[in-house]
Amino acid sequence: MQPATIIGGPGSPYARKIMIICEFKQVPWRCDPIVPFQGNDEFTRLSPLRRIPVFIDDQVTLADSTAIAEYLDERYPDPPLFPPGPAARAKARWLEEFADTRMGDVFIWKLFNNAVIKPGVWKLPRDEDAIAAALRNDLPEVMNYLESVAPDDGFVCGTLAIADIAVAVHFANLRWARTAVDLTPWPKTMAWMARVEAVPEFAKLTNLGTRAITTRSADRRALYAEMGVALTETTLAGPEFRKGPMSV
Ligand SMILES: N[C@@H](CCC(=O)N[C@@H](CS)C(=O)NCC(=O)O)C(=O)O
Structure with a gap:
């Protein structure tokens, strides 16, 4: 089988989610590890919202x-990504939606963006006031909700499912934001996240993301080779960084 192409690097929780799922299902993949702001006109054509990931195989874009x-x-x-039965499947979809939308807003846009993307991409100062406000006003609400649904053991819908993966990917970005947040008030959630992050396919991609975001761009090709991740022959990275619809 020709490998599928994933456009977007492992620093993105959404791109990493898809890389983990490909590993989990043993679907061969290669990637063009761009950040969305680098995308050229071809990227806009493939991803009209200028977001990553984009997934391309022999049947879909x-x-x-x-x-x-x-x-x-x-x-x-x-192996299945959704549990059996309509109620459990609906719960998995709902938690994925909560993760993609509300956790994306807080963990990515309010925290990772102000801590990592602003200095790293836009050469702006890290916004400590915005980070402190998100940690005070938004993060506890998200964590309280997760604590109310976190399973005492195993995974939230029984076996590992989309819901566990979609929630857990955000925690690496929270660590990469290097805030002084204390997560001990939410022990059930953190024990659940530790179980998800220990799944080998998950751990492999978290490790790749951690190494990619701490490696200079000039050295990243070598890093992907060392980690056994195939890259596309061409890239959709354009000559300059451009803001997308959600970028601030
Ligand atoms: N709902 C989308 C969200 C994807 C998303 O927001 N990706 C971010 C990177 S983590 C992005 O590309 N942002 C660029 C932008 O919004 O301008 C998904 O699940 O794929």
């Missing part, structure tokens, strides 16, 4: 991690 995950699960049903 998709630019949303939820649509990609559902496609991968239908095309490669084993």
Whole structure:
């Protein structure tokens, strides 16, 4: 099978979610590890919202991690990403939506963006006031909700499912934001996250993301080779960084 292409690097929780799912389902993949702001006109054509990940294989071009995950699960049903039964499947979808939307807003846009993207991409200062406000006003609400649904053991819908992956990917970005947040008030959630992050396919991609975001861009090709991740022959990175619809 020709490897599928994932456009977007492992620093993005949404791109990493798709890489983990491909590993989980043993779907061969290669990537063009761009950040969305680097995308050229061809990237805009493939991803009209200028977001990563984009997933391309012999049958589809998709630019949303939820649509990609559902496609991968239908095309490669084993091992399943969704639990059996309508109620459990609905719960998995709802938690994925909560993770993509509310956790994305708080963990990525209010925290990772102000701590890492602003200095790293836009050469602006790290915004400590915005980070402190998000830690005070938003993060506890998200964590309280997760604590109310966190399982006492195992995974939230029984076996590992889309919900666990979609929630857990955000915690690496929170660590990479290097805030002084104390997560001990939410022990059930953190024990659940530790179980998800220990799944080998998950751990492999968290490690790749950690190494990629701490490696200079000139050295990243060598890093991907060392980690056994195939890259596309050409890249959709353009000559300058451009803001997308959600960028601030
Ligand atoms: N709902 C989308 C969200 C993807 C997303 O927001 N990706 C971020 C990177 S972590 C992005 O590309 N942002 C660029 C922008 O919004 O301008 C998904 O699940 O794929």
